[in-house]
Amino acid sequence: MSTSNESSALPSGFVALVGQANVGKSTLMNAVLGVKVAIATSKPQTTRNRILGVQTFPEKGQLCFVDTPGIHDSHRRLNQALNRTALQSLEEVDLVCHLVDAAAIHGWQRRTGRTGLPPEEEFVMHKLQEQKVKAVLVINKIDLVEDKLKLLPLIETLVEANEYIDVVPVSAKTGENLDRLVDLLLDHLPEQGLLFPEEMLTDQAERFIAAEFVREQVMDQTRKEIPYSVAVEVETFRENEEKDLLEISAVIHVERDSQKGIVIGNGGKRIKAIGTKARKEMEKFFGKQVFLETFVRVEPRWSENPRHLNRFGYE
Ligand SMILES: Nc1nc2c(ncn2[C@@H]2O[C@H](COP(=O)(O)OP(=O)(O)OP(=O)(O)O)[C@@H](O)[C@H]2O)c(=O)[nH]1
Ligand SMILES: [Mg+2]
Numbered sequence: 001m002s003t004s005n006e007s008s009a010l011p012s013g014f015v016a017l018v019g020q021a022n023v024g025k026s027t028l029m030n031a032v033l034g035v036k037v038a039i040a041t042s043k044p045q046t047t048r049n050r051i052l053g054v055q056t057f058p059e060k061g062q063l064c065f066v067d068t069p070g071i072h073d074s075h076r077r078l079n080q081a082l083n084r085t086a087l088q089s090l091e092e093v094d095l096v097c098h099l100v101d102a103a104a105i106h107g108w109q110r111r112t113g114r115t116g117l118p119p120e121e122e123f124v125m126h127k128l129q130e131q132k133v134k135a136v137l138v139i140n141k142i143d144l145v146e147d148k149l150k151l152l153p154l155i156e157t158l159v160e161a162n163e164y165i166d167v168v169p170v171s172a173k174t175g176e177n178l179d180r181l182v183d184l185l186l187d188h189l190p191e192q193g194l195l196f197p198e199e200m201l202t203d204q205a206e207r208f209i210a211a212e213f214v215r216e217q218v219m220d221q222t223r224k225e226i227p228y229s230v231a232v233e234v235e236t237f238r239e240n241e242e243k244d245l246l247e248i249s250a251v252i253h254v255e256r257d258s259q260k261g262i263v264i265g266n267g268g269k270r271i272k273a274i275g276t277k278a279r280k281e282m283e284k285f286f287g288k289q290v291f292l293e294t295f296v297r298v299e300p301r302w303s304e305n306p307r308h309l310n311r312f313g314y315e
Helices: 025-033 077-090 102-112 119-131 148-161 178-187 206-221 257-264 266-286 306-311
Strands: 012-019 051-057 061-067 095-101 135-140 166-169 231-240 245-254 289-298
Touching: 012 025, 012 077, 012 119, 025 051, 025 061, 025 095, 025 178, 061 178, 077 119, 077 306, 095 102, 095 119, 095 178, 102 148, 135 148, 135 178, 148 166, 166 178, 206 231, 206 245, 206 266, 245 257, 245 266, 257 266, 257 289, 266 289
Parallel strands: 012 061, 012 095, 095 135, 135 166, 245 289
Antiparallel strands: 051 061, 231 245
């Protein structure tokens, strides 16, 4: 890093978070921001859009994260759109964080008795190499690795497979080493001053964020194919100044009648639980009381239909 003096501008820039699905990209962005801007669940393919998350570090600089969908090999139309979104993000950034899941790779190596990388990880590596990006390797979920010495051969395998300008092991969940990651990213960014106002957090519309909180709960509280058959649209987002609350109505789209039944649940139990938790997340984010209504509609095979993918903002 160049020596700084009082007249030099602070470092800043766009940093894409990329990798396989479920490696913790969104969790890491939220952890650095200290606010949940991107939804995160235990199911793969949670993130479906490019999501900007900005954090300003007083007197240090500004990181503008671009959270992206997990890159994976699939022929489903929705999934291909997600891959495109992730890969296009690489073209617009100053730096890339390639996140890998240390525990998942170790698990794969143990199960198969092999020493290399799982094919899904090779797929991501290949995509990154094609784009010739400047990448930092971020080895996430180290809280799940009991014997930290085991990280060394993993790092060796990864840096042999791809070129990185730096390597950092972290835990997005416990926050371990995230301060080191932040300093290191700032070190690699141009000294160009702040790109956004200090208080800026994201460029996502409030409606989008509200819809995402509902989708997060549906994904979290359902299983099998349902998380991948859900799209949420916010139809009303209104400030009721008299009552000092936000009135939000959201439509949960699924692909089949049977899925509608599961989302609603016995006697409406599940949809009620989804609504309650989503409302609490919204209240935390918007800092206001929320009145939330939810509806479930069937939109047959929307995830294979370009018109609907476009309508839901995925293509
Ligand atoms: N133990 C542990 N779990 C983590 C860590 N980081 C993320 N997770 C968990 O991993 C799961 C996936 O996290 P996400 O942040 O949604 O992962 P993602 O990479 O954004 O996934 P997609 O959006 O599906 O591509 C969630 O259950 C997280 O709580 C970590 O450092 N340690
Ligand atoms: Mg994500």
